[in-house]
Amino acid sequence: MLLVLAWLAGAAFAAPVVADPDAGIALRGEWRPTRDAAAVQGFDPARLKAFGRPPGGVTVLLYPRDGAWPEGLWVLSVESAAFQRIALDAPGLPLRRSTMLDAGDGRPAFGRIAFDVPRLPPDGAPLRVHVDASDTVPSPMYFVLRDAAAQSRVEAGWLAFATACLVTMLATAVIALFFGLRLRDPAFGWYAAYVTTYALIQATQSGYIVRPLGWDAMAATLPAWGRAVTTLSILSAVLFLDRFAGLGQRLPRLRRVLHGYCALMLVLVTLGYVPGLQAAMRALINPVLILGAPLVLGTAIAAVLRGSRYAAIFLLGWLPLLGVTVLGSLQLYGIAPDWTWSDDAALAVGAFEAIVLSLGLAERAASVRRQRDQARVLAGVDPLTGLLNRRAWREALEACLREPDAAGLSVLYLDLDHFKRVNDRLGHAGGDRVLQLFADVLRHALRADDVIGRYGGEEFVVGLVGGDAQAVAERIRRGLHARSREADMPLTVSIGVTAWRTGEGIDELLRRADAALYAAKHGGRDRVVAG
Numbered sequence: 143m144l145l146v147l148a149w150l151a152g153a154a155f156a157a158p159v160v161a162d163p164d165a166g167i168a169l170r171g172e173w174r175p176t177r178d179a180a181a182v183q184g185f186d187p188a189r190l191k192a193f194g195r196p197p198g199g200v201t202v203l204l205y206p207r208d209g210a211w212p213e214g215l216w217v218l219s220v221e222s223a224a225f226q227r228i229a230l231d232a233p234g235l236p237l238r239r240s241t242m243l244d245a246g247d248g249r250p251a252f253g254r255i256a257f258d259v260p261r262l263p264p265d266g267a268p269l270r271v272h273v274d275a276s277d278t279v280p281s282p283m284y285f286v287l288r289d290a291a292a293q294s295r296v297e298a299g300w301l302a303f304a305t306a307c308l309v310t311m312l313a314t315a316v317i318a319l320f321f322g323l324r325l326r327d328p329a330f331g332w333y334a335a336y337v338t339t340y341a342l343i344q345a346t347q348s349g350y351i352v353r354p355l356g357w358d359a360m361a362a363t364l365p366a367w368g369r370a371v372t373t374l375s376i377l378s379a380v381l382f383l384d385r386f387a388g389l390g391q392r393l394p395r396l397r398r399v400l401h402g403y404c405a406l407m408l409v410l411v412t413l414g415y416v417p418g419l420q421a422a423m424r425a426l427i428n429p430v431l432i433l434g435a436p437l438v439l440g441t442a443i444a445a446v447l448r449g450s451r452y453a454a455i456f457l458l459g460w461l462p463l464l465g466v467t468v469l470g471s472l473q474l475y476g477i478a479p480d481w482t483w484s485d486d487a488a489l490a491v492g493a494f495e496a497i498v499l500s501l502g503l504a505e506r507a508a509s510v511r512r513q514r515d516q517a518r519v520l521a522g523v524d525p526l527t528g529l530l531n532r533r534a535w536r537e538a539l540e541a542c543l544r545e546p547d548a549a550g551l552s553v554l555y556l557d558l559d560h561f562k563r564v565n566d567r568l569g570h571a572g573g574d575r576v577l578q579l580f581a582d583v584l585r586h587a588l589r590a591d592d593v594i595g596r597y598g599g600e601e602f603v604v605g606l607v608g609g610d611a612q613a614v615a616e617r618i619r620r621g622l623h624a625r626s627r628e629a630d631m632p633l634t635v636s637i638g639v640t641a642w643r644t645g646e647g648i649d650e651l652l653r654r655a656d657a658a659l660y661a662a663k664h665g666g667r668d669r670v671v672a673g
Protein backbone atom coordinates (compact mmCIF):
# COMPACT_ATOMS: atom_id res chain seq x y z
CA MET A 143 0.00 0.00 0.00
CA LEU A 144 2.75 2.39 1.05
CA LEU A 145 4.70 1.43 -2.06
CA VAL A 146 1.70 2.24 -4.26
CA LEU A 147 1.24 5.62 -2.53
CA ALA A 148 4.95 6.37 -2.92
CA TRP A 149 4.76 5.42 -6.57
CA LEU A 150 1.70 7.63 -7.13
CA ALA A 151 3.35 10.56 -5.34
CA GLY A 152 6.51 10.04 -7.39
CA ALA A 153 4.54 9.88 -10.61
CA ALA A 154 2.65 13.07 -9.74
CA PHE A 155 5.82 15.05 -8.98
CA ALA A 156 7.87 13.57 -11.81
CA ALA A 157 5.20 14.15 -14.46
CA PRO A 158 5.90 17.82 -15.18
CA VAL A 159 9.68 17.27 -15.11
CA VAL A 160 10.04 14.27 -17.44
CA ALA A 161 9.03 15.15 -21.00
CA ASP A 162 6.39 12.76 -22.37
CA PRO A 163 7.82 11.18 -25.54
CA ASP A 164 4.27 10.40 -26.74
CA ALA A 165 3.42 14.13 -26.72
CA GLY A 166 5.68 14.56 -29.78
CA ILE A 167 7.86 17.49 -30.72
CA ALA A 168 6.87 21.09 -30.12
CA LEU A 169 4.98 22.69 -33.01
CA ARG A 170 3.91 26.19 -33.94
CA GLY A 171 0.92 26.69 -36.22
CA GLU A 172 -0.69 29.12 -38.64
CA TRP A 173 -3.99 28.73 -40.43
CA ARG A 174 -6.10 30.53 -43.01
CA PRO A 175 -9.10 29.86 -45.22
CA THR A 176 -7.53 28.21 -48.27
CA ARG A 177 -9.09 30.82 -50.59
CA ASP A 178 -7.98 33.80 -48.48
CA ALA A 179 -4.18 33.89 -48.42
CA ALA A 180 -4.14 37.17 -46.51
CA ALA A 181 -6.14 36.02 -43.48
CA VAL A 182 -3.33 34.11 -41.74
CA GLN A 183 -3.67 33.55 -37.97
CA GLY A 184 -1.37 31.85 -35.51
CA PHE A 185 -2.53 28.99 -33.24
CA ASP A 186 -1.10 26.35 -30.93
CA PRO A 187 -1.29 22.94 -32.69
CA ALA A 188 -1.16 21.11 -29.33
CA ARG A 189 -4.47 22.65 -28.23
CA LEU A 190 -7.94 21.94 -29.61
CA LYS A 191 -8.85 24.22 -32.50
CA ALA A 192 -12.02 24.36 -34.60
CA PHE A 193 -11.33 25.99 -37.95
CA GLY A 194 -14.93 26.52 -39.02
CA ARG A 195 -16.23 25.73 -42.47
CA PRO A 196 -15.05 28.40 -44.96
CA PRO A 197 -15.75 27.58 -48.61
CA GLY A 198 -12.74 25.77 -50.10
CA GLY A 199 -11.61 24.52 -46.67
CA VAL A 200 -8.73 25.55 -44.46
CA THR A 201 -4.96 25.44 -44.89
CA VAL A 202 -2.95 24.72 -41.78
CA LEU A 203 0.81 25.30 -41.66
CA LEU A 204 2.84 23.45 -39.04
CA TYR A 205 6.35 24.63 -38.15
CA PRO A 206 8.94 23.31 -35.69
CA ARG A 207 8.72 25.58 -32.65
CA ASP A 208 12.50 25.78 -32.28
CA GLY A 209 13.03 26.66 -35.97
CA ALA A 210 14.48 23.38 -37.30
CA TRP A 211 12.87 20.00 -37.98
CA PRO A 212 14.59 16.96 -36.45
CA GLU A 213 16.00 14.14 -38.58
CA GLY A 214 14.35 10.74 -39.01
CA LEU A 215 10.98 9.07 -39.61
CA TRP A 216 7.96 10.81 -38.15
CA VAL A 217 4.20 10.42 -38.02
CA LEU A 218 1.82 13.36 -38.16
CA SER A 219 -1.21 12.48 -36.05
CA VAL A 220 -4.37 14.55 -36.46
CA GLU A 221 -6.41 13.94 -33.32
CA SER A 222 -10.17 14.39 -32.72
CA ALA A 223 -10.85 15.23 -36.37
CA ALA A 224 -14.11 13.19 -36.41
CA PHE A 225 -15.51 13.16 -39.96
CA GLN A 226 -13.46 16.04 -41.42
CA ARG A 227 -11.37 15.29 -44.50
CA ILE A 228 -7.66 15.84 -43.96
CA ALA A 229 -4.92 16.07 -46.60
CA LEU A 230 -1.16 16.37 -46.03
CA ASP A 231 0.93 18.30 -48.50
CA ALA A 232 4.56 17.67 -47.56
CA PRO A 233 7.26 19.06 -49.86
CA GLY A 234 8.65 16.47 -52.24
CA LEU A 235 5.77 14.04 -51.64
CA PRO A 236 2.43 13.67 -53.45
CA LEU A 237 -0.65 15.11 -51.73
CA ARG A 238 -2.17 12.46 -49.47
CA ARG A 239 -5.82 12.38 -48.36
CA SER A 240 -7.33 10.58 -45.40
CA THR A 241 -10.35 10.46 -43.09
CA MET A 242 -11.12 8.67 -39.87
CA LEU A 243 -13.30 6.11 -41.67
CA ASP A 244 -11.14 5.71 -44.78
CA ALA A 245 -7.38 5.91 -44.25
CA GLY A 246 -6.96 6.55 -48.00
CA ASP A 247 -3.35 7.60 -48.63
CA GLY A 248 -2.72 8.03 -44.91
CA ARG A 249 -1.26 5.62 -42.39
CA PRO A 250 -4.01 3.25 -41.09
CA ALA A 251 -4.34 4.29 -37.48
CA PHE A 252 -6.54 3.57 -34.46
CA GLY A 253 -8.73 6.42 -33.25
CA ARG A 254 -7.03 9.20 -35.22
CA ILE A 255 -5.95 10.24 -38.72
CA ALA A 256 -2.23 9.78 -39.30
CA PHE A 257 0.35 10.25 -42.06
CA ASP A 258 3.85 8.83 -42.28
CA VAL A 259 6.33 11.64 -42.84
CA PRO A 260 9.49 9.91 -44.11
CA ARG A 261 11.36 13.22 -44.30
CA LEU A 262 10.45 16.61 -42.90
CA PRO A 263 10.68 19.73 -45.12
CA PRO A 264 14.12 21.33 -45.37
CA ASP A 265 15.05 24.61 -43.62
CA GLY A 266 12.11 24.49 -41.21
CA ALA A 267 9.60 24.93 -44.06
CA PRO A 268 6.03 24.10 -42.95
CA LEU A 269 4.06 20.89 -43.24
CA ARG A 270 0.92 21.89 -45.08
CA VAL A 271 -2.39 20.31 -43.96
CA HIS A 272 -5.78 20.85 -45.65
CA VAL A 273 -8.89 20.54 -43.55
CA ASP A 274 -12.22 20.11 -45.31
CA ALA A 275 -15.36 20.15 -43.16
CA SER A 276 -17.73 20.88 -46.04
CA ASP A 277 -19.95 17.85 -45.41
CA THR A 278 -19.65 17.51 -41.64
CA VAL A 279 -19.43 19.37 -38.33
CA PRO A 280 -16.11 21.28 -38.01
CA SER A 281 -15.09 19.67 -34.71
CA PRO A 282 -11.99 20.96 -32.87
CA MET A 283 -8.79 19.01 -33.50
CA TYR A 284 -5.10 19.09 -32.56
CA PHE A 285 -1.85 17.95 -34.17
CA VAL A 286 1.02 15.85 -32.86
CA LEU A 287 4.27 14.89 -34.61
CA ARG A 288 5.67 11.75 -32.99
CA ASP A 289 8.12 9.05 -33.94
CA ALA A 290 6.52 5.83 -35.20
CA ALA A 291 7.19 3.89 -31.97
CA ALA A 292 5.49 6.55 -29.84
CA GLN A 293 2.56 6.67 -32.28
CA SER A 294 2.12 2.88 -32.04
CA ARG A 295 2.21 3.11 -28.25
CA VAL A 296 -0.44 5.82 -28.17
CA GLU A 297 -2.67 3.91 -30.59
CA ALA A 298 -2.29 0.61 -28.70
CA GLY A 299 -3.24 2.35 -25.46
CA TRP A 300 -6.25 3.95 -27.12
CA LEU A 301 -7.32 0.64 -28.68
CA ALA A 302 -7.28 -1.14 -25.32
CA PHE A 303 -9.16 1.74 -23.68
CA ALA A 304 -11.80 2.06 -26.43
CA THR A 305 -12.32 -1.71 -26.55
CA ALA A 306 -12.81 -1.87 -22.78
CA CYS A 307 -15.37 0.98 -22.90
CA LEU A 308 -17.33 -0.43 -25.84
CA VAL A 309 -17.31 -3.99 -24.49
CA THR A 310 -18.56 -2.73 -21.12
CA MET A 311 -21.45 -0.93 -22.83
CA LEU A 312 -22.39 -3.86 -25.04
CA ALA A 313 -22.06 -6.44 -22.24
CA THR A 314 -24.48 -4.48 -20.03
CA ALA A 315 -26.85 -4.17 -23.01
CA VAL A 316 -26.87 -7.95 -23.58
CA ILE A 317 -27.44 -8.66 -19.88
CA ALA A 318 -30.23 -6.06 -19.76
CA LEU A 319 -31.89 -7.60 -22.81
CA PHE A 320 -31.82 -11.01 -21.15
CA PHE A 321 -33.36 -9.64 -17.94
CA GLY A 322 -35.89 -7.61 -19.92
CA LEU A 323 -37.14 -10.74 -21.65
CA ARG A 324 -37.22 -12.76 -18.43
CA LEU A 325 -38.98 -10.05 -16.41
CA ARG A 326 -41.05 -8.71 -19.33
CA ASP A 327 -40.01 -5.20 -18.36
CA PRO A 328 -39.61 -2.77 -21.30
CA ALA A 329 -37.26 -0.51 -19.26
CA PHE A 330 -34.50 -3.08 -19.79
CA GLY A 331 -35.17 -3.22 -23.54
CA TRP A 332 -35.00 0.56 -23.91
CA TYR A 333 -31.80 0.59 -21.89
CA ALA A 334 -30.26 -2.04 -24.20
CA ALA A 335 -31.30 -0.01 -27.28
CA TYR A 336 -29.92 3.20 -25.78
CA VAL A 337 -26.55 1.79 -24.77
CA THR A 338 -26.10 -0.13 -28.02
CA THR A 339 -26.85 2.91 -30.19
CA TYR A 340 -24.61 5.12 -28.06
CA ALA A 341 -21.78 2.57 -28.39
CA LEU A 342 -22.35 2.45 -32.16
CA ILE A 343 -22.20 6.26 -32.41
CA GLN A 344 -18.97 6.33 -30.40
CA ALA A 345 -17.48 3.45 -32.40
CA THR A 346 -18.27 5.34 -35.60
CA GLN A 347 -17.03 8.76 -34.50
CA SER A 348 -13.77 7.29 -33.25
CA GLY A 349 -13.26 5.27 -36.44
CA TYR A 350 -13.43 2.03 -34.41
CA ILE A 351 -15.95 0.45 -36.81
CA VAL A 352 -13.31 0.56 -39.55
CA ARG A 353 -10.14 0.01 -37.51
CA PRO A 354 -10.10 -2.55 -35.89
CA LEU A 355 -13.60 -3.81 -36.77
CA GLY A 356 -13.24 -3.53 -40.55
CA TRP A 357 -16.90 -2.65 -41.20
CA ASP A 358 -15.93 -0.45 -44.14
CA ALA A 359 -19.21 -1.01 -45.98
CA MET A 360 -21.13 0.27 -42.96
CA ALA A 361 -18.86 3.31 -42.71
CA ALA A 362 -19.47 4.06 -46.38
CA THR A 363 -23.24 4.22 -45.85
CA LEU A 364 -22.97 6.39 -42.72
CA PRO A 365 -25.01 9.31 -44.12
CA ALA A 366 -27.93 6.91 -44.65
CA TRP A 367 -28.08 5.54 -41.08
CA GLY A 368 -26.11 7.99 -38.92
CA ARG A 369 -29.00 10.34 -38.17
CA ALA A 370 -31.44 7.47 -37.66
CA VAL A 371 -29.14 5.86 -35.09
CA THR A 372 -28.63 9.17 -33.26
CA THR A 373 -32.40 9.64 -33.18
CA LEU A 374 -32.96 6.08 -31.96
CA SER A 375 -30.37 6.66 -29.24
CA ILE A 376 -32.18 9.76 -27.96
CA LEU A 377 -35.62 8.14 -28.28
CA SER A 378 -34.54 5.06 -26.37
CA ALA A 379 -32.91 7.23 -23.67
CA VAL A 380 -36.20 9.13 -23.26
CA LEU A 381 -38.34 5.97 -23.21
CA PHE A 382 -35.88 4.31 -20.81
CA LEU A 383 -36.14 7.25 -18.42
CA ASP A 384 -39.94 7.10 -18.76
CA ARG A 385 -40.13 3.45 -17.63
CA PHE A 386 -37.19 3.48 -15.26
CA ALA A 387 -38.30 6.56 -13.29
CA GLY A 388 -42.02 5.66 -13.42
CA LEU A 389 -43.05 8.93 -15.13
CA GLY A 390 -46.55 7.52 -15.78
CA GLN A 391 -47.45 7.80 -12.08
CA ARG A 392 -45.22 10.72 -11.10
CA LEU A 393 -45.32 13.18 -13.99
CA PRO A 394 -48.09 12.21 -16.41
CA ARG A 395 -48.16 15.64 -18.11
CA LEU A 396 -44.42 15.88 -18.66
CA ARG A 397 -44.53 12.33 -19.90
CA ARG A 398 -47.04 13.35 -22.58
CA VAL A 399 -44.67 16.19 -23.62
CA LEU A 400 -41.80 13.70 -23.88
CA HIS A 401 -43.89 11.33 -25.96
CA GLY A 402 -44.87 14.21 -28.23
CA TYR A 403 -41.19 15.06 -28.61
CA CYS A 404 -40.39 11.45 -29.54
CA ALA A 405 -43.21 11.40 -32.11
CA LEU A 406 -41.97 14.68 -33.64
CA MET A 407 -38.43 13.31 -33.95
CA LEU A 408 -39.66 10.13 -35.59
CA VAL A 409 -41.69 12.12 -38.12
CA LEU A 410 -38.75 14.41 -38.95
CA VAL A 411 -36.30 11.54 -39.36
CA THR A 412 -38.73 9.57 -41.52
CA LEU A 413 -39.47 12.61 -43.72
CA GLY A 414 -35.70 13.16 -43.96
CA TYR A 415 -35.57 10.01 -46.10
CA VAL A 416 -38.16 11.36 -48.55
CA PRO A 417 -36.45 12.74 -51.68
CA GLY A 418 -36.85 16.50 -51.92
CA LEU A 419 -37.46 16.96 -48.19
CA GLN A 420 -33.99 15.95 -47.00
CA ALA A 421 -32.43 19.39 -46.69
CA ALA A 422 -35.44 20.93 -44.92
CA MET A 423 -35.75 18.02 -42.46
CA ARG A 424 -32.03 18.08 -41.72
CA ALA A 425 -32.21 21.77 -40.89
CA LEU A 426 -35.16 21.09 -38.58
CA ILE A 427 -33.92 17.97 -36.85
CA ASN A 428 -30.69 19.36 -35.37
CA PRO A 429 -32.41 21.98 -33.18
CA VAL A 430 -34.96 19.35 -32.17
CA LEU A 431 -32.14 16.96 -31.23
CA ILE A 432 -30.48 19.68 -29.14
CA LEU A 433 -33.79 20.34 -27.36
CA GLY A 434 -33.74 16.73 -26.14
CA ALA A 435 -31.00 17.27 -23.52
CA PRO A 436 -32.72 20.01 -21.47
CA LEU A 437 -36.04 18.19 -21.79
CA VAL A 438 -34.61 14.93 -20.43
CA LEU A 439 -32.62 16.78 -17.75
CA GLY A 440 -35.65 18.76 -16.57
CA THR A 441 -37.85 15.66 -16.51
CA ALA A 442 -35.29 13.61 -14.58
CA ILE A 443 -34.84 16.39 -11.98
CA ALA A 444 -38.62 16.78 -11.63
CA ALA A 445 -38.92 12.99 -11.13
CA VAL A 446 -36.21 13.08 -8.44
CA LEU A 447 -38.12 15.87 -6.69
CA ARG A 448 -41.24 13.66 -6.83
CA GLY A 449 -39.28 10.96 -4.99
CA SER A 450 -38.06 8.69 -7.82
CA ARG A 451 -34.89 6.96 -6.62
CA TYR A 452 -34.39 5.57 -10.11
CA ALA A 453 -34.46 9.03 -11.67
CA ALA A 454 -31.59 9.93 -9.30
CA ILE A 455 -29.65 6.87 -10.51
CA PHE A 456 -30.37 7.91 -14.11
CA LEU A 457 -28.99 11.39 -13.41
CA LEU A 458 -25.90 10.00 -11.70
CA GLY A 459 -25.13 7.88 -14.76
CA TRP A 460 -26.16 10.38 -17.42
CA LEU A 461 -24.85 13.71 -16.07
CA PRO A 462 -21.15 12.99 -16.79
CA LEU A 463 -22.14 12.11 -20.36
CA LEU A 464 -24.17 15.28 -20.69
CA GLY A 465 -21.21 17.21 -19.24
CA VAL A 466 -18.81 15.80 -21.83
CA THR A 467 -21.31 16.49 -24.63
CA VAL A 468 -21.72 20.10 -23.49
CA LEU A 469 -17.93 20.42 -23.16
CA GLY A 470 -17.54 19.16 -26.75
CA SER A 471 -20.02 21.79 -27.96
CA LEU A 472 -18.25 24.57 -26.02
CA GLN A 473 -14.90 23.51 -27.47
CA LEU A 474 -16.31 24.32 -30.90
CA TYR A 475 -16.21 27.93 -29.71
CA GLY A 476 -12.64 27.75 -28.42
CA ILE A 477 -13.49 27.12 -24.77
CA ALA A 478 -11.20 24.72 -22.79
CA PRO A 479 -8.78 24.04 -25.68
CA ASP A 480 -6.32 22.23 -23.38
CA TRP A 481 -8.86 19.55 -22.48
CA THR A 482 -7.82 17.42 -25.43
CA TRP A 483 -9.18 14.28 -23.73
CA SER A 484 -12.83 15.19 -24.31
CA ASP A 485 -13.26 12.73 -27.23
CA ASP A 486 -11.92 9.83 -25.18
CA ALA A 487 -14.01 11.01 -22.25
CA ALA A 488 -17.13 10.46 -24.38
CA LEU A 489 -16.23 6.75 -24.46
CA ALA A 490 -15.32 6.59 -20.78
CA VAL A 491 -18.51 8.30 -19.57
CA GLY A 492 -20.52 5.97 -21.83
CA ALA A 493 -19.00 2.98 -20.03
CA PHE A 494 -19.49 4.69 -16.64
CA GLU A 495 -23.13 5.36 -17.44
CA ALA A 496 -23.62 1.77 -18.59
CA ILE A 497 -22.28 0.49 -15.26
CA VAL A 498 -24.35 2.90 -13.13
CA LEU A 499 -27.58 2.30 -15.05
CA SER A 500 -27.14 -1.47 -15.13
CA LEU A 501 -26.64 -1.42 -11.35
CA GLY A 502 -29.85 0.61 -11.17
CA LEU A 503 -31.60 -1.98 -13.33
CA ALA A 504 -30.26 -4.79 -11.14
CA GLU A 505 -31.72 -2.99 -8.12
CA ARG A 506 -35.01 -2.65 -10.01
CA ALA A 507 -35.02 -6.39 -10.82
CA ALA A 508 -34.32 -7.19 -7.16
CA SER A 509 -37.11 -4.89 -6.02
CA VAL A 510 -39.59 -6.43 -8.50
CA ARG A 511 -38.64 -9.82 -7.09
CA ARG A 512 -39.07 -8.59 -3.53
CA GLN A 513 -42.52 -7.25 -4.39
CA ARG A 514 -43.52 -10.54 -6.03
CA ASP A 515 -42.30 -12.53 -3.02
CA GLN A 516 -44.19 -10.21 -0.74
CA ALA A 517 -47.36 -10.58 -2.82
CA ARG A 518 -46.96 -14.35 -2.75
CA VAL A 519 -46.55 -14.29 1.03
CA LEU A 520 -49.52 -11.95 1.44
CA ALA A 521 -51.68 -14.22 -0.74
CA GLY A 522 -51.04 -17.06 1.71
CA VAL A 523 -51.58 -15.10 4.91
CA ASP A 524 -54.79 -14.72 6.87
CA PRO A 525 -55.15 -10.93 7.17
CA LEU A 526 -56.77 -11.00 10.64
CA THR A 527 -54.28 -13.18 12.51
CA GLY A 528 -51.18 -13.12 10.27
CA LEU A 529 -51.17 -16.95 10.31
CA LEU A 530 -51.24 -19.07 7.14
CA ASN A 531 -54.66 -19.26 5.52
CA ARG A 532 -56.35 -22.55 4.72
CA ARG A 533 -54.79 -22.98 1.24
CA ALA A 534 -51.26 -22.01 2.27
CA TRP A 535 -51.43 -24.19 5.39
CA ARG A 536 -52.46 -27.24 3.33
CA GLU A 537 -49.62 -26.55 0.83
CA ALA A 538 -47.12 -26.20 3.68
CA LEU A 539 -48.34 -29.39 5.37
CA GLU A 540 -48.22 -31.32 2.09
CA ALA A 541 -44.60 -30.16 1.70
CA CYS A 542 -43.92 -31.45 5.26
CA LEU A 543 -45.45 -34.83 4.39
CA ARG A 544 -42.97 -35.17 1.53
CA GLU A 545 -39.99 -34.54 3.85
CA PRO A 546 -37.90 -37.53 5.00
CA ASP A 547 -38.69 -36.80 8.69
CA ALA A 548 -42.49 -36.81 8.08
CA ALA A 549 -42.84 -39.98 10.18
CA GLY A 550 -42.85 -37.91 13.40
CA LEU A 551 -45.52 -35.48 12.19
CA SER A 552 -48.66 -34.72 14.19
CA VAL A 553 -51.61 -32.43 13.59
CA LEU A 554 -53.56 -30.42 16.15
CA TYR A 555 -57.10 -29.33 15.28
CA LEU A 556 -58.16 -26.49 17.61
CA ASP A 557 -61.57 -24.86 18.05
CA LEU A 558 -62.36 -22.07 20.51
CA ASP A 559 -65.19 -23.04 22.81
CA HIS A 560 -68.51 -21.21 22.66
CA PHE A 561 -67.10 -18.60 20.41
CA LYS A 562 -70.58 -17.58 19.38
CA ARG A 563 -71.11 -16.35 22.96
CA VAL A 564 -67.86 -14.37 22.81
CA ASN A 565 -69.15 -12.68 19.69
CA ASP A 566 -72.52 -12.05 21.26
CA ARG A 567 -70.88 -10.49 24.33
CA LEU A 568 -68.10 -8.49 22.74
CA GLY A 569 -69.49 -7.87 19.29
CA HIS A 570 -67.84 -9.00 16.03
CA ALA A 571 -64.85 -6.67 16.45
CA GLY A 572 -64.27 -7.97 20.00
CA GLY A 573 -64.51 -11.52 18.63
CA ASP A 574 -61.83 -10.59 16.07
CA ARG A 575 -59.56 -9.38 18.88
CA VAL A 576 -60.00 -12.71 20.66
CA LEU A 577 -59.01 -14.57 17.48
CA GLN A 578 -55.87 -12.40 17.30
CA LEU A 579 -55.14 -13.09 20.95
CA PHE A 580 -55.45 -16.84 20.36
CA ALA A 581 -53.11 -16.60 17.33
CA ASP A 582 -50.65 -14.93 19.69
CA VAL A 583 -51.00 -17.75 22.20
CA LEU A 584 -50.25 -20.25 19.43
CA ARG A 585 -47.16 -18.36 18.28
CA HIS A 586 -45.81 -18.25 21.82
CA ALA A 587 -46.47 -21.91 22.53
CA LEU A 588 -45.01 -23.24 19.27
CA ARG A 589 -41.61 -23.33 17.54
CA ALA A 590 -40.72 -21.36 14.42
CA ASP A 591 -40.77 -24.44 12.20
CA ASP A 592 -44.24 -25.58 13.31
CA VAL A 593 -46.88 -24.92 10.65
CA ILE A 594 -49.70 -22.82 12.13
CA GLY A 595 -52.83 -21.93 10.20
CA ARG A 596 -56.31 -20.52 10.61
CA TYR A 597 -58.51 -23.09 8.95
CA GLY A 598 -61.62 -20.94 8.98
CA GLY A 599 -63.77 -19.03 11.53
CA GLU A 600 -62.60 -19.96 15.03
CA GLU A 601 -60.87 -23.17 13.87
CA PHE A 602 -57.09 -23.43 13.86
CA VAL A 603 -54.67 -26.15 12.75
CA VAL A 604 -51.06 -26.88 13.61
CA GLY A 605 -48.56 -29.27 12.00
CA LEU A 606 -45.78 -30.39 14.36
CA VAL A 607 -42.69 -32.36 13.39
CA GLY A 608 -41.38 -34.43 16.28
CA GLY A 609 -41.94 -33.71 19.96
CA ASP A 610 -44.85 -34.67 22.20
CA ALA A 611 -47.91 -33.30 20.40
CA GLN A 612 -50.25 -33.89 23.30
CA ALA A 613 -47.97 -31.97 25.69
CA VAL A 614 -47.79 -29.13 23.19
CA ALA A 615 -51.60 -29.10 22.95
CA GLU A 616 -51.84 -28.92 26.74
CA ARG A 617 -49.37 -26.03 26.74
CA ILE A 618 -51.61 -24.16 24.28
CA ARG A 619 -54.73 -24.88 26.32
CA ARG A 620 -53.10 -23.56 29.50
CA GLY A 621 -51.55 -20.66 27.67
CA LEU A 622 -55.03 -19.57 26.61
CA HIS A 623 -56.27 -19.79 30.23
CA ALA A 624 -53.45 -17.51 31.34
CA ARG A 625 -54.08 -15.00 28.60
CA SER A 626 -57.84 -14.97 29.13
CA ARG A 627 -57.29 -14.27 32.84
CA GLU A 628 -55.05 -11.34 31.89
CA ALA A 629 -57.73 -10.14 29.46
CA ASP A 630 -60.45 -10.74 32.06
CA MET A 631 -62.44 -12.92 29.69
CA PRO A 632 -63.11 -16.67 30.19
CA LEU A 633 -61.73 -18.41 27.07
CA THR A 634 -61.14 -22.08 26.50
CA VAL A 635 -60.19 -24.26 23.58
CA SER A 636 -60.83 -27.87 22.58
CA ILE A 637 -58.03 -29.68 20.75
CA GLY A 638 -57.94 -32.91 18.74
CA VAL A 639 -54.48 -34.44 18.25
CA THR A 640 -53.46 -37.12 15.71
CA ALA A 641 -50.15 -38.60 14.62
CA TRP A 642 -49.61 -39.08 10.91
CA ARG A 643 -49.69 -42.64 9.59
CA THR A 644 -47.28 -43.40 6.76
CA GLY A 645 -48.97 -43.18 3.37
CA GLU A 646 -51.93 -41.23 4.74
CA GLY A 647 -53.19 -38.21 2.78
CA ILE A 648 -53.83 -34.78 4.30
CA ASP A 649 -57.62 -35.12 4.12
CA GLU A 650 -57.66 -38.41 6.02
CA LEU A 651 -55.23 -37.01 8.61
CA LEU A 652 -57.44 -33.96 9.15
CA ARG A 653 -60.57 -36.08 9.29
CA ARG A 654 -59.10 -38.07 12.19
CA ALA A 655 -57.97 -34.88 13.95
CA ASP A 656 -61.47 -33.43 13.51
CA ALA A 657 -62.97 -36.58 15.00
CA ALA A 658 -60.67 -36.20 18.03
CA LEU A 659 -61.77 -32.58 18.34
CA TYR A 660 -65.40 -33.64 18.16
CA ALA A 661 -64.70 -36.04 21.01
CA ALA A 662 -63.09 -33.21 23.00
CA LYS A 663 -66.16 -31.00 22.48
CA HIS A 664 -68.52 -33.77 23.52
CA GLY A 665 -66.35 -34.70 26.46
CA GLY A 666 -67.06 -31.28 27.99
CA ARG A 667 -64.78 -28.88 26.03
CA ASP A 668 -61.55 -27.26 27.33
CA ARG A 669 -59.55 -30.44 26.80
CA VAL A 670 -57.15 -32.30 24.59
CA VAL A 671 -58.16 -35.61 23.00
CA ALA A 672 -55.81 -37.81 21.02
CA GLY A 673 -57.30 -39.72 18.08
Ligand SMILES: Nc1nc2c(ncn2[C@@H]2O[C@H](COP(=O)(O)OP(=O)(O)OP(=O)(O)O)[C@@H](O)[C@H]2O)c(=O)[nH]1
Pocket residue numbers: 557558559560561562563565569570571572573574577598599600663
Ligand atom coordinates in the same frame (compact mmCIF):
# COMPACT_ATOMS: atom_id res chain seq x y z
N1 LIG B 1 -65.53 -12.26 15.31
C1 LIG B 1 -65.48 -13.25 14.42
N2 LIG B 1 -66.31 -14.26 14.52
C2 LIG B 1 -66.24 -15.28 13.67
C3 LIG B 1 -65.31 -15.26 12.60
N3 LIG B 1 -65.47 -16.39 11.89
C4 LIG B 1 -66.48 -17.09 12.49
N4 LIG B 1 -66.94 -16.43 13.57
C5 LIG B 1 -67.98 -16.78 14.48
O1 LIG B 1 -67.60 -17.91 15.24
C6 LIG B 1 -68.80 -18.52 15.72
C7 LIG B 1 -68.69 -20.01 15.67
O2 LIG B 1 -69.78 -20.53 16.28
P1 LIG B 1 -70.10 -22.09 16.35
O3 LIG B 1 -69.60 -22.77 15.12
O4 LIG B 1 -71.53 -22.23 16.68
O5 LIG B 1 -69.26 -22.61 17.51
P2 LIG B 1 -69.00 -22.14 18.98
O6 LIG B 1 -69.93 -21.04 19.39
O7 LIG B 1 -67.55 -21.79 19.12
O8 LIG B 1 -69.32 -23.42 19.78
P3 LIG B 1 -68.40 -24.68 19.92
O9 LIG B 1 -67.44 -24.72 18.81
O10 LIG B 1 -69.36 -25.82 19.87
O11 LIG B 1 -67.73 -24.55 21.22
C8 LIG B 1 -69.94 -17.97 14.88
O12 LIG B 1 -70.72 -17.09 15.69
C9 LIG B 1 -69.25 -17.17 13.79
O13 LIG B 1 -69.99 -16.02 13.42
C10 LIG B 1 -64.45 -14.13 12.48
O14 LIG B 1 -63.61 -14.02 11.59
N5 LIG B 1 -64.58 -13.16 13.43
